[in-house]
Amino acid sequence: MALPSSPSGSAPASAGERWPPLESSPEVFNQFVWSLGVPEDEAEFHDVYGLDADALDMVPQPVLAVILCFPDPPQDASYSSDLLLSYGERETRDPVYFIKQIESLGNACGTIALIHAVGNSSSEINLVENSGLDVFFKSTASMGPYERALFLEKDDAMAKAHSLAASAGVTELCDVVEEHYICFVAVNGTLNELDGMKDGPIKHGSSSSKSLLQDAVPVIKGIMRDIPDSISFNLMVLSRKQNNAGRGPACFSPTYMASHLQLPRGSWLPSHTLPVINIDRLSMDEVVRALVIQEIALACRKQGCFQVVNHGISKSVMKGALEAASEFFELSTEHKEKFASADVQQPIRYDTSSRDGISTARSLLKHYANPLEDWVQFWPINPPTYRKKMGDYAAEIQGVSMQLMEAIFEGLRLGPLYLQEKLENGVQFLALNNYPQFLHCGDKVGLGSHSDCGFITILLQSSARLEVMHHEDDTWTAVPAIPGALHVHIGDNLEVLSNGQLKSLVHRAILNPDESRISIASIHGLSMNEKVHCAKELVDEEHPEMYKESSFQDFLDFLPSNHENNYKRFVESLKIDRDE
Numbered sequence: 224m225a226l227p228s229s230p231s232g233s234a235p236a237s238a239g240e241r242w243p244p245l246e247s248s249p250e251v252f253n254q255f256v257w258s259l260g261v262p263e264d265e266a267e268f269h270d271v272y273g274l275d276a277d278a279l280d281m282v283p284q285p286v287l288a289v290i291l292c293f294p295d296p297p298q299d300a301s302y303s304s305d306l307l308l309s310y311g312e313r314e315t316r317d318p319v320y321f322i323k324q325i326e327s328l329g330n331a332c333g334t335i336a337l338i339h340a341v342g343n344s345s346s347e348i349n350l351v352e353n354s355g356l357d358v359f360f361k362s363t364a365s366m367g368p369y370e371r372a373l374f375l376e377k378d379d380a381m382a383k384a385h386s387l388a389a390s391a392g393v394t395e396l397c398d399v400v401e402e403h404y405i406c407f408v409a410v411n412g413t414l415n416e417l418d419g420m421k422d423g424p425i426k427h428g429s430s431s432s433k434s435l436l437q438d439a440v441p442v443i444k445g446i447m448r449d450i451p452d453s454i455s456f457n458l459m460v461l462s463r464k465q466n467n468a469g470r471g472p473a474c475f476s477p478t479y480m481a482s483h484l485q486l487p488r489g490s491w492l493p494s495h496t497l498p499v500i501n502i503d504r505l506s507m508d509e510v511v512r513a514l515v516i517q518e519i520a521l522a523c524r525k526q527g528c529f530q531v532v533n534h535g536i537s538k539s540v541m542k543g544a545l546e547a548a549s550e551f552f553e554l555s556t557e558h559k560e561k562f563a564s565a566d567v568q569q570p571i572r573y574d575t576s577s578r579d580g581i582s583t584a585r586s587l588l589k590h591y592a593n594p595l596e597d598w599v600q601f602w603p604i605n606p607p608t609y610r611k612k613m614g615d616y617a618a619e620i621q622g623v624s625m626q627l628m629e630a631i632f633e634g635l636r637l638g639p640l641y642l643q644e645k646l647e648n649g650v651q652f653l654a655l656n657n658y659p660q661f662l663h664c665g666d667k668v669g670l671g672s673h674s675d676c677g678f679i680t681i682l683l684q685s686s687a688r689l690e691v692m693h694h695e696d697d698t699w700t701a702v703p704a705i706p707g708a709l710h711v712h713i714g715d716n717l718e719v720l721s722n723g724q725l726k727s728l729v730h731r732a733i734l735n736p737d738e739s740r741i742s743i744a745s746i747h748g749l750s751m752n753e754k755v756h757c758a759k760e761l762v763d764e765e766h767p768e769m770y771k772e773s774s775f776q777d778f779l780d781f782l783p784s785n786h787e788n789n790y791k792r793f794v795e796s797l798k799i800d801r802d803e
């Protein structure tokens with residue numbers, strides 16, 4: 224029997240407006256399904272951060288459906304028709320719920336994938352009676368895929384929920400419009416790929432609810448290999464909620480997301496989650512690496528920061544650096560003041576004042592670290608282990624910074640080797656901070672809000688109290704102290720280089736009421752006199768250069784005048800005013 228064909232001609236002008244593209248994030252999809260009748264305590268979407276066994280193991284089970292979002296496939300990437308059951312057979316034998324994506328549905332492929340996910344999980348999810356999805360599935364149960372599409376097109380409840388979900392994303396619409404969603408489900412022991420643009424379910428051999436995600440991986444890898452732009456993939460699962468059974472310990476889980484802001488339910492705001500990224504996957508096969516690069520790119524755009532685990536620096540080296548810092552701060556004032564200076568140009572500087580306009584209660588030791596052999600001569604010889612312990616840590620952090628910069632530049636599509644040599648020989652500036660315990664009087668803030676100068680800062684903290692400002696709504700989020708993790712954030716130079724695609728992170732440190740706190744910030748940039756300017760690859764007619772060029776030396780020259788200026792961030796002073 225012939226398949227019913229899609230309506231020919233172009234989509235009505237209103238299709239794109241009624242069905243705008245959806246951002247593929249669990250936050251967006253969760254709000255969407257929960258508002259349409261999937262009970263919150265029954266099922267939830269999660270990100271999948273890699274295709275390796277460790278990453279898959281961390282995904283909450285049982286998985287009901289897998290959703291892949293990827294750049295629009297090349298036109299010729301269709302499957303041979305013998306993989307498809309004919310329409311007649313499907314009607315009578317195939318229990319898979321399938322709906323076609325017709326042109327008048329605009330960019331509804333995210334919604335279609337979601338309908339495929341929930342529609343094939345009916346035995347696992349008890350939809351709220353008379354909810355949007357309940358009514359939709361009851362009304363379309365006996366229809367064919369094409370008829371269901373026509374029904375969806377006219378379903379105002381679904382269209383409204385879809386456009387609300389679309390408006391909840393944080394990605395620019397133009398960034399998501401080229402993407403396509405497909406869904407994988409296991410029905411009656413068979414793995415089904417459900418793509419609304421195809422004529423029916425594509426069968427991929429046997430599968431079960433227990434092995435669905437693992438079984439889908441080879442098919443997903445195949446799709447990724449066929450599409451060169453492998454950075455834009457995103458993978459999510461719809462999991463049945465089971466009191467977190469099956470999850471690994473949170474702090475080692477690459478999928479662990481720290482949520483700190485209690486958002487009112489259904490507020491449609493993306494939650495302020497701080498990603499934790501397992502970076503040993505950067506050295507795995509190219510498919511996995513592409514996924515990690517994409518996670519980093521997304522974190523840089525959305526939050527301006529992330530934490531890294533499995534970065535390869537041993538716990539003893541990190542502990543050694545914190546011990547060296549703490550032993551230094553425990554020395555007598557006389558000892559420490561040997562390094563005291565008000566001159567920010569000094570190669571090493573100890574300070575307790577608020578001369579920089581942001582310190583309120585901290586004391587600090589700042590010095591350079593790359594290349595080590597040039598700078599170590601200026602470092603303290605007391606405590607005696609300082610040079611060894613801080614030197615080991617600094618060298619390893621420099622290595623991690625190189626890996627991260629490669630990934631960030633790749634995410635900006637500047638290529639992994641971009642500025643590599645200049646960064647290898649660039650500035651590494653260590654700021655050791657010592658904050659006293661908060662004694663319930665005076666100012667709670669130890670270090671006021673500011674952004675750092677370099678490309679990235681990598682921060683090691685003895686306990687939590689760093690807070691980061693979300694650049695879209697200026698709210699503060701506390702960064703958790705995850706054992707063994709390092710916090711990474713974007714500095715002014717990267718905002719400039721990315722021509723504003725990334726924003727330097729505003730952050731501050733609060734005093735801890737339980738104990739004093741030590742942190743070591745490692746700031747990475749180009750060499751002292753090397754100017755950083757907007758990358759020419761990121762400047763065009765539509766995106767003119769937004770910032771003046773500057774060097775690390777320019778930043779140091781800017782500092783002394785800054786507090787008179789009512790403390791302005793360096794990057795603000797670089798912005799080119801285009802309204803003039």
Ligand code: OGA
Nearest residue numbers: 654656675689732742744
């Ligand atoms: C810094 C800094 C944060 C912290 O030194 O620039 O932001 O938690 N430190 O100490």
Ligand code: NI
Nearest residue numbers: 674675730744
């Ligand atoms: Ni800082």
